[in-house]
Amino acid sequence: MNGVAELTLWQIITAYLFVIIVLIITRSRGISRTKEIVLSSVRMTLQLVLAGYILVYILDHPNPFATIGIVALMEVFAIYTIIGKFKGILTGELKIVIALSMGLGAGSCLLYLILAVIGVNPWYDPQYFIPIAGMVIGNSMTGVSLAVKNLLDGMTTRKQWIEEALILGAAPREATSDIINRTFDSAIMPTINSMLGMGIIFLPGMMTGQILAGISPTTAIAYQIAIMLAILGSVAMTVILTLQMGYKTFFNREEQLV
Amino acid sequence: MEKEHNLFDFISVRYRDVIDIPNLSVGRGITTLFGPSGGGKTTILKMLNRMVSPTEGKIFYNSTPLVETNPVEHRRRVVMLSQNPVMFEGSIHDNLNAPFKFQKRPFPHDSAIYQVLESVGLDKNLKTTVNVLSGGEKQRLALARIILLQPEVFLLDEPSSALDADSADIVIETICHKARIEKKSIIMVTHSKTIARKYSDIIIRVAQGKITGQELNDERGS
Numbered sequence: 001m002n003g004v005a006e007l008t009l010w011q012i013i014t015a016y017l018f019v020i021i022v023l024i025i026t027r028s029r030g031i032s033r034t035k036e037i038v039l040s041s042v043r044m045t046l047q048l049v050l051a052g053y054i055l056v057y058i059l060d061h062p063n064p065f066a067t068i069g070i071v072a073l074m075e076v077f078a079i080y081t082i083i084g085k086f087k088g089i090l091t092g093e094l095k096i097v098i099a100l101s102m103g104l105g106a107g108s109c110l111l112y113l114i115l116a117v118i119g120v121n122p123w124y125d126p127q128y129f130i131p132i133a134g135m136v137i138g139n140s141m142t143g144v145s146l147a148v149k150n151l152l153d154g155m156t157t158r159k160q161w162i163e164e165a166l167i168l169g170a171a172p173r174e175a176t177s178d179i180i181n182r183t184f185d186s187a188i189m190p191t192i193n194s195m196l197g198m199g200i201i202f203l204p205g206m207m208t209g210q211i212l213a214g215i216s217p218t219t220a221i222a223y224q225i226a227i228m229l230a231i232l233g234s235v236a237m238t239v240i241l242t243l244q245m246g247y248k249t250f251f252n253r254e255e256q257l258v
Numbered sequence: 259m260e261k262e263h264n265l266f267d268f269i270s271v272r273y274r275d276v277i278d279i280p281n282l283s284v285g286r287g288i289t290t291l292f293g294p295s296g297g298g299k300t301t302i303l304k305m306l307n308r309m310v311s312p313t314e315g316k317i318f319y320n321s322t323p324l325v326e327t328n329p330v331e332h333r334r335r336v337v338m339l340s341q342n343p344v345m346f347e348g349s350i351h352d353n354l355n356a357p358f359k360f361q362k363r364p365f366p367h368d369s370a371i372y373q374v375l376e377s378v379g380l381d382k383n384l385k386t387t388v389n390v391l392s393g394g395e396k397q398r399l400a401l402a403r404i405i406l407l408q409p410e411v412f413l414l415d416e417p418s419s420a421l422d423a424d425s426a427d428i429v430i431e432t433i434c435h436k437a438r439i440e441k442k443s444i445i446m447v448t449h450s451k452t453i454a455r456k457y458s459d460i461i462i463r464v465a466q467g468k469i470t471g472q473e474l475n476d477e478r479g480s
Contacts (some may be wrong), residue, residue, distance in 0.1 A: 058337070164344035167309060169334035170360030254311050255329040 004213050016041070029200050055130065064124035071110070071133045075102055078141040085145055089152060093249040098144060105238030108141040113230040118223075123180060135206060135227055136234045139191065143235035149185040154179035155250050163257060172255055176247045187239040191232050198228065262286070263321045264409065265443050266306060272314035276301055277467045279315075288434055288444045290458035292451070298467040299447040300341065303413045306445060307338040334361055337409035339418045341447075343400035345391075350375075351384035352455075354403055366406055375400045377432045379425060393420040401429060405436065412437060414446040418453065430457055 019041045026033045082157050083090060092099075110133055114120050120128045143179045155162070158179060165175035196202055199221075202210075206227060210220035251258045268282040272308065277298050291299040305317060306311040308329045317324045324332065346356045355365050380398040382391075391399065397420040404412060412433065418426030430446075434457045437444050448454055454461050455475060463471035 033267065160344045161346070163309070164340065164346075165356075165360055167307060167333065167338045167340060168357040168360055169337065169407070170357075171330045174360045174362075254308060256309060256311070 009052070022168070032168045058126045058130070062122065062124065062126055064122075067124040067126050067129045070126070070130055071137075074133055075106065078102055078106075078137050082141055082145050082148065086148060090148075091249055094148070094246055097245040097249060098148065101238045101241035101245065102137070102140060102144060105241050106137050106234045109230050109234035109237055112233075113226060117226050127220045131206070132227060132230075136230055139231045140238040141241045143187045143191065144242050146190070147183050147239045148246070150183040150186050151179065151243060151246055154183060155247075159257065166255065166257070172199075172247065172251045176250075180243045183243055184236075184239055185235045188232070188236055191235045195228055195232065198224075204228070233238060260433060265320065266445075267318040267321070269313045269316050269318070273298075273301055273305065273310060273312050273467075275467075277305070277312070279467075279469055282462070282469055282472075283294070284445060284462070285460065286441075286443045287459035288437065288446070288462045289384070289462060290454040291445065291447045291462050291464050293449065293464040295449055297465045299416055299464045301467075302464065303338060303415050303445065303447055306411075307336055307413055308332050309338070334407075334412060335409055336411040337404045337407055337458055338413040339400055339404050339415060339417055341419055343396065343403075345388040345396055345399070347388075349385050349387055350380075350382055350391075352401060353388055353399060354384075354406055357403060357407055361407075371402075371406065374405050375399075377436070378405070378429055380404045389458075393454040394422070394425060397421060398425075398429060401433065405433060408440075408442075410442060412442065412444045412446075414444060415475075416447055416449070418448075418450070426453070427456075 017038065022037055023034060025031075026037065058070065079102050082098055082102070083095050111135070114129055114132060115123055118128060118132075155176075162175045162179075166172070194204075204224055207217075207220045207224040210223065211217055250257060264283040264323070265286050266282075266284040268279045270281075271277065271279045279302075293299055293300060295360050302312055305312060306319075308324060311325075319327065319332065319336065346353050351371070354371055358365050368384065375382070375398075378398040378401050380395060380402060382395070388396065388399065401414075401417060414433070417433070418430055421429060430453060434444060436442075446453075446458070458475045461471075461475050462469060463473075
């Protein structure tokens with residue numbers, strides 16, 4: 001394989017032409033998104049530059065505490081992002097459920113992939129741990145966000161349905177099982193759909209990155225398969241944990257809707 | 259001979275500013291909660307079904323405090339028919355089976371289902387989707403749904419509100435007759451004096467969240 005072609009600063013700057021094109025389109029159409037486009041482009045650049053320098057340091061100085069610290073930071077950031085999407089709507093209990101689900105679901109899948117499937121040595125090797133954690137946690141965050149949104153919608157729009165079920169002797173678990181099943185289904189569908197299109201409709205980012213970096217496509221594929229399966233497992237685990245613990249927060253000790 | 263417990267006892271029961279019942283005993287048989295709309299009758303019924311809990315005081319069922327019973331188990335013994343019952347998606351059959359699914363009980367046989375449907379005057383195929391039913395037919399179906407469950411107590415909230423006078427008479431007479439034969443109790447909310455007089459053993463008058471009177475009904479016809 002050929003080595004990777006390094007991009008110079010000037011080459012990167014020329015890529016900002018895409019931003020200018022978007023700005024021209026939006027301004028000519030009178031769409032007021034200039035501020036957001038500029039801000040997101042600048043933020044993306046600064047965040048990636050910062051992340052790059054931090055990663056260079058961490059990869060050069062592998063340390064279990066640093067690896068765990070960064071993964072924990074990713075988890076915390078993901079949890080805050082989910083909670084932030086539903087500002088003023090979530091109860092304290094539901095926030096705890098989200099945090100626990102993200103920690104347990106994504107954490108266990110990540111550890112299984114790193115330690116049992118890939119067998120990274122030493123186990124805390126940041127070269128593997130950090131990028132894989134980013135993918136697993138990021139996808140789980142998307143799944144949980146979708147699950148929380150649909151759970152809240154379902155519990156609101158089907159409130160009368162649930163009350164009727166309770167009146168007829170259903171336990172909260174039975175009264176909400178339909179909502180839970182539909183929500184679980186809708187939350188994992190994007191992951192399933194992306195797996196269906198993978199390799200044909202699009203090449204996933206990680207695999208593209210590895211190929212660009214000069215790694216053999218067969219190695220890149222092997223990693224992509226393992227990671228994609230871990231993402232599926234993690235999304236399913238975090239979503240089902242969120243739903244299984246989450247529905248209970250809508251009921252009091254008297255098994256009544258609150 | 260052992261003294262028969264009251265069905266329900268209320269002791270110093272309050273629910274927010276809505277209900278204030280210092281003392282009330284409801285015996286077995288057919289009891290009507292009678293009074294004007296907005297007087298708190300439905301809230302009392304919901305307290306008996308444990309869909310609402312008193313903010314103060316205690317309610318006893320067969321002399322056992324409700325708070326010491328499992329709410330779900332209690333709702334299976336004391337089943338409520340809401341004033342505007344919700345239909346589940348699907349057919350008449352699906353709706354009649356739904357509570358059995360919730361309660362993890364074996365589904366009733368079709369012959370038993372047809373018998374109950376006939377008793378409430380709903381002559382429809384079991385595969386009929388509930389969306390095509392009229393308001394009155396839905397109310398009959400909801401009534402059939404709880405009759406099939408054979409609970410100890412029926413709580414009926416305005417069971418005839420969507421029915422014309424003749425149909426209401428037939429349907430209420432059916433369930434009251436059934437309850438008397440099977441020695442089950444009914445507590446029924448109504449603002450119809452005719453229904454209260456015709457079917458109840460006891461009439462409890464409710465207004466502005468308080469019990470304003472309780473009388474034995476000597477005029478009962480059935």
